[in-house]
Amino acid sequence: MNKQNKNICIHVCDDNPVVIEKAIKITKDLLNDERLAAEIVAYEDGNQFTERYKERKDELLILDIDMPGKSGLDILKEFEIHCKNNRVILLTAYDNLALQSLMYGPFQIVRKDLMEIDLEKAIRRFLRIRNDQNAQLKIKEDGIQRVVDIKDIFYIEKRRNYSYIYLKDHRCVKVRKNLRDYEFELAGKGLVRVHAGYMVAMKYCAKIEKG
Template sequence: MISQVWRLNKLDKAVSFAVCDDDEIICEAICNRIDKLLAKFGLSASIDKYVSPVALYKNIEGGQRKYDALFLDIDMPKLNGIDLAKAIKKAEEAPDIIFVSNREEMVFDTFSVRPFGFVRKNNFTNDLIDTLRSYVNTRMNKNAYIGIKTNNNSVVRKLKVSDIVYIESFRYKQYIYMADNEEIECRMSMEEFEKKLANYDIVRMYKGYLVNLKYVQKIERTGVLVNYKGGVNINVSRDKVQELKAIYLNYLRKMGTVLFNGES
């Protein structure tokens, strides 16, 4: 095991990762790429490299090491990545699992451990960028807040991003609908909101709506059903629906949701 630390200081607590691949060269390459991407995000992290899945399991099971996320190969001797993840997931505070593998045909087999992501080695850079960005947004920034101005810009409110269900634009005003059913009126433009929320899973559904994918119940042919006060339907053009379905399915996969045929 070799430990590396990136000395960036945007978070109060350094994030701890482990990478396990029985090929030492590949393991080193994965660590180096994570290093560069995290630097772009401005984050602080420590990372441990393992070429033995058994050694990683013993360190976690014995309490010597604790990690926020593990990047695991699937094909490894003595203990493959899926079995390793199953063993580790038995712990009360189990780390997130991200598989890094050429075995794309095994992606559905990994759903049993509800991985956070699946990085294909043959599309390594793009998949890793998407996965790390999602990890930052959904795990590290789960308590993120944004500031807004209300009452003719005279009052500043702090809102928890994960509690925003959707934002509606109507007659030069924006209305924010929160998970606790509070409705907030403000005069910020949708463009301002879109810019503030660009790094989160809140997307433009239509010209007058921004919706948090966390609260989407389903996407139908003519619109989106949002989980707010028993359900709110937002009409969307048919051309936009197909784009939104792709975005939503990608979000579900990143969150480790098990998908079945016909699920949208």
């Protein structure tokens, strides 16, 4: 796993102090194993979370789905409106609440009786996707070495011996490199080859059809 220089902030919210302690220990052990620095902030319930929470650009939230006052499901609904639901892991002891939460698209749901195994897996998966989103592509343009954020690539077009990299800020970078090389280099990083002459970022695709 590629290491990130910037620290991630991990918010843990549960009305049961035993669960908070367990979630923090699992998180710290994983971070130590990956040699990653992080800020961990704990909240005793959903109301305290609402009062103290400050959004970070790079963050993960681990929330109890069922708490007195404001629940983790309530918080998830608010995050879904602002397209931030993919940074939320929900903890639950109730299958019916887990089913209710699915329509709001949490990153993952973890049963409390399986926390030791499944919470670690969920956090590792989140960090792996985070790394891919923060990954960069080294390119050589007009003899000058440059770096492009992979998440900013809209699509790549093949023209003869060149690849044209189109970025979301409407810039186009011309590189003397085969599209097949990029297909291997960008495997698993959100871009797929949809045609002999094109690679496209999947997040911008509504539908792909054979033609």
